[in-house]
Amino acid sequence: MRINHDGVTKPKGFLACGRYTGLKNKRRDLAIVFSEVPANFAGVFTTNKVKAAPVLRNLEIREKGGKVQAVVVNSGNANACTGEQGLIDNQTMAQTVADTFNIDVDTVVTASTGVIGVPLPIDKIVEGIEKSSTFLTGDRQGAIDAASAIMTTDTVPKEVSAHFMIGDKEINIGAMAKGSGMIHPNMATMLAFVTTDLAISTELLQKAMSESTLDSYNMISVDGDTSTNDMVSIMANGMAGNEEITEENEDYEKFKEVLHVINMELAKMIVKDGEGATKLLEVKISGAKTKDDARKMCKSIINSSLVKTAFFGEDANWGRILCSMGYSGADLDPSGVSLEFKSRFGSIRVLEDGVPLDFNEEIASEVLKGSAIEVLITMKDGDASSIGWGCDMSYEYVRINGDYRS
Missing domain, CATH: 3.10.20.340 (ArgJ beta chain, C-terminal domain)
Structure with a gap:
């Protein structure tokens, strides 16, 4: 296993971009991560009883156990405590991605971060998504732009990657996160997005992420506040070509170990970049x-x-x-x-x-x-x-x- 600081485009078949739509002042505020093929999905979400519109929808996607193909994230607005209109706007985000990339709306995961209780400027987001298709790329720049676009009070983008072998197949994991304040040890505690080209069942993907969260994201604190939008998600598209992992064997344990290293690295990056932190x-x-x-x-x-x-x-x-x-x-x-x-x-x-x-x-x-x-x-x-x-x-x-x- 080798740890690097590449991002979500490191695994095979993943593209990303980060764009400016006007939600923030002259900074990127919209990120898209796209898999060339449908991917298995797992996620851990905030335990706050007040949940943002994207979290509610993503919980439904996880419960259905289907595949996903894209994640769209806006920063600058949390779309939390925004009532029925917030749910409608969140669905519009997902539908716009689906229409733009010709995929099923139920394969689109959404996330928002920023100020709570302010209506989402959905027209700006829709326009930004529609213009993003030509900027999606699988190179390093796409990952950097996406990691920058999900930042709020963060001072630096947070990315990490690793690769390891399963048999004769090289497996890659890439990830990005945002988090600087409103961080408290209670489930996901921020936004994190992990990609991998591993072939693994949805059930084991969820098990690995849930268990890793307990000793990574669950063990950090900046200020004792658990957000309405906290989530960590992982997409596994299987493009590495390994035989799908369907049982808790040696291959599963190897993946679980590397995933946990990725999650711990992101968790420590978040705390190190805590709002106003010096230590x-x-x-x-x-x-x-x-x-x-x-x-x-x-x-x-x-x-x-x-x-x-x-x-x-x-x-x-x-x-x-x-x-x-x-x-x-x-x-x-x-x-x-x-x-x-x-x-x-x-x-x-x-x-x-x-x-x-x-x-x-x-x-x-x-x-x-x-x-x-x-x-x-x-x-x-x-x-x-x-x-x-x-x-x-x-x-x-x-x-x-x-x-x-x-």
């Missing part, structure tokens, strides 16, 4: 009683505003971390907890078996100056472990979200 936090817990306990504690730590602000201030306030573990709902014995901070500037242990250590505050502050910080927590309750990713919270986060609509 990437990686929380590693080992020795927990159960996997569920380990996950709960990781999520609680990375989601704590007090923990986030302490890291922004480069303050080794480990008490906030232990406190967040205590209210996480996990079963733990505080007397068995040890804690260490680590970065490229060194490491420092601050807690040993529940007893505070007399550490040097200046050295601790120096360690916390790193842009990537590991929070290493060992416990004596069991043998379960988990990893979560978060970021600090800065003054810039408030500024960005204070004038988001202006």
Whole structure:
């Protein structure tokens, strides 16, 4: 397996484009990903009870279990909380793609991201889709343009790819994501689109993506808000030519492993690009009683505003971390907890078996100056472990979200 930073056009048979339609100020705001042949589809969606129009429609597509051939995404407008008209506009998006590319409307997946509660400028989107057909391309530029077009407050496009062998067939996976704010560990937590030329059944594709989500997108937090539009989807068109994977064999495990690496890379990119973030936090817990306990504690730590602000201030306030573990709902014995901070500037242990250590505050502050910080927590309750990713919270986060609509 080799990890690269190509995107959704890396697998055979996938084309993409990113266009400007006028939803955003002089930036691309419409992306299309197209498969030359119908592809199996799987997805994981927001658990927010308030779901955007595209999410509702995509859930229906997933439940039908049919094939899909295109994904259309607009940024600048979430098409959420827009009532019946929002549902109609979303269907119009899908129908326009179907008409433009001469495919069935039920094979078109839709997604939107941006401001909630504002009617979708559907006329601009329709015109943009109709003009996009000549810009679809399978080269690197198509992937870059598409990844740029789905950005909102993101500062960089997020792409990753990998290739591996199944028998004598080379399998490619490509992906793009957007996410910078309104990120919370609860199902998909942002928008991500994965493509692969692997031949695999829909059932196993869904199983692999659902399980991977638990320990990738489900384990990140920027600000504790779960969006109305969160989704991660994958299309598998089978054009690599391998024998279709229909059972959980060695080939399936190999695919699942690579898919999980892809998802973790995207998840970390999202957190690293968190709104106003200056530090990437990686929380590693080992020795927990159960996997569920380990996950709960990781999520609680990375989601704590007090923990986030302490890291922004480069303050080794480990008490906030232990406190967040205590209210996480996990079963733990505080007397068995040890804690260490680590970065490229060194490491420092601050807690040993529940007893505070007399550490040097200046050295601790120096360690916390790193842009990537590991929070290493060992416990004596069991043998379960988990990893979560978060970021600090800065003054810039408030500024960005204070004038988001202006």
